[in-house]
Amino acid sequence: MEELVIELNNIKKFYRKRNRVVKVINDISLKFKDDEILCLVGESGSGKTTLGKIIAGLIEPTEGEIRYNGKLLSQLKGKETKEIRRAIQMIHQDPFASLNPVRSVYQTLSTPLIYYKLAKDENDAKKRVLELLEVVDLTPPEDFIYKYPHQLSGGQRQRVAIARALTVNPKFIVADEPVSMVDASIKASIINTLKRIRREFKVGFLFITHDLALARLFGGDGKLGVMYTGRIVEYGLTDDIIENPKHPYTITLLSAVPEPDPVVTRSKKRIKLRSDDIPRLDNLPEGCHFHPRCPVFVEGKCDKELPKLEADGLNHYVACFTKDAREKMLGE
Numbered sequence: 001m002e003e004l005v006i007e008l009n010n011i012k013k014f015y016r017k018r019n020r021v022v023k024v025i026n027d028i029s030l031k032f033k034d035d036e037i038l039c040l041v042g043e044s045g046s047g048k049t050t051l052g053k054i055i056a057g058l059i060e061p062t063e064g065e066i067r068y069n070g071k072l073l074s075q076l077k078g079k080e081t082k083e084i085r086r087a088i089q090m091i092h093q094d095p096f097a098s099l100n101p102v103r104s105v106y107q108t109l110s111t112p113l114i115y116y117k118l119a120k121d122e123n124d125a126k127k128r129v130l131e132l133l134e135v136v137d138l139t140p141p142e143d144f145i146y147k148y149p150h151q152l153s154g155g156q157r158q159r160v161a162i163a164r165a166l167t168v169n170p171k172f173i174v175a176d177e178p179v180s181m182v183d184a185s186i187k188a189s190i191i192n193t194l195k196r197i198r199r200e201f202k203v204g205f206l207f208i209t210h211d212l213a214l215a216r217l218f219g220g221d222g223k224l225g226v227m228y229t230g231r232i233v234e235y236g237l238t239d240d241i242i243e244n245p246k247h248p249y250t251i252t253l254l255s256a257v258p259e260p261d262p263v264v265t266r267s268k269k270r271i272k273l274r275s276d277d278i279p280r281l282d283n284l285p286e287g288c289h290f291h292p293r294c295p296v297f298v299e300g301k302c303d304k305e306l307p308k309l310e311a312d313g314l315n316h317y318v319a320c321f322t323k324d325a326r327e328k329m330l331g332e
């Protein structure tokens with residue numbers, strides 16, 4: 001496969017809980033190539049993980065379609081399906097849960113190599129596993145290859161999970177909050193490893209995080225999608241959105257990012273929302289989902305109509321009726 005184009009058209013994902021419908025993803029359309037860097041940010045419960053799993057083909061949408069190089073998963077032949085599954089790998093949030101406790105690092109990493117016939121024999125598999133451990137900065141690799149998960153720290157386990165994703169030479173990696181559960185002191189070092197992997201292997205990423213500063217650190221040169229209640233409310237170039245946010249929710253998120261300089265932090269305008277409550281996904285408000293909290297909401301409009309994600313500038317898309325939200329919220 002030369003190039004992989006992933007296309008999501010009007011994706012929805014609903015779960016039924018008792019008698020209620022939980023609307024986790026509410027009409028998302030996106031198109032991107034496997035060499036792109038996309039970050040998804042949003043509060044807990046906004047649907048980031050669910051969207052990541054849909055992209056990786058791990059869960060099916062309730063409505064809408066996902067196409068890989070123009071084809072639906074259901075239209076792919078056996079070999080093609082296997083190829084897509086191999087091309088898109090996922091790194092999960094919790095390195096403790098994602099590794100099998102009774103399998104050594106060697107067993108974890110050699111199994112996919114053998115399954116996909118990427119290693120000729122055991123010797124070849126061992127050589128490749130040692131190389132992969134070097135790639136994820138577990139050095140010297142001989143010290144790690146026969147260890148079990150309980151003998152590794154959280155950060156080391158996450159590095160093994162990254163190596164596992166790399167075993168099958170993926171084209172695109174969905175990294176779901178890959179450093180949220182590791183010690184603060186090693187977050188930056190794992191991010192640096194991922195950035196090097198991005199460059200060296202020319203692999204694209206969907207990087208999921210609730211932390212805008214981290215999105216910028218990893219994907220400042222890529223694109224950013226801001227999610228709220230299962231919708232993308234702002235989408236565009238990461239640096240552009242951070243410098244020039246247009247959606248009231250993005251503006252609010254950015255105003256809450258701490259600055260390294262305490263003087264700047266103190267001088268930053270704190271935005272007062274009309275409410276702090278995130279709407280329930282089984283009882284979403286009519287109109288714009290953000291309107292009950294939005295400081296610039298327009299009565300009779302925002303509580304009645306759901307704004308679409310539309311172009312507002314070059315490569316910048318916003319789902320909001322108010323075009324000067326920043327001026328109104330920050331006085332800029």
Ligand SMILES: Nc1ncnc2c1ncn2[C@@H]1O[C@H](COP(=O)(O)OP(=O)(O)OP(=O)(O)O)[C@@H](O)[C@H]1O
Nearest residue numbers: 015022024043044045046047048049050051210281
């Ligand atoms: N299998 C499921 N059944 C019912 N509800 C689910 C299921 N999976 C996810 N949800 C709900 O969907 C919502 C979005 O979950 P998701 O994990 O995608 O959000 P998220 O933005 O990644 O949040 P977090 O940062 O906390 O992981 C949550 O309210 C969650 O409880």
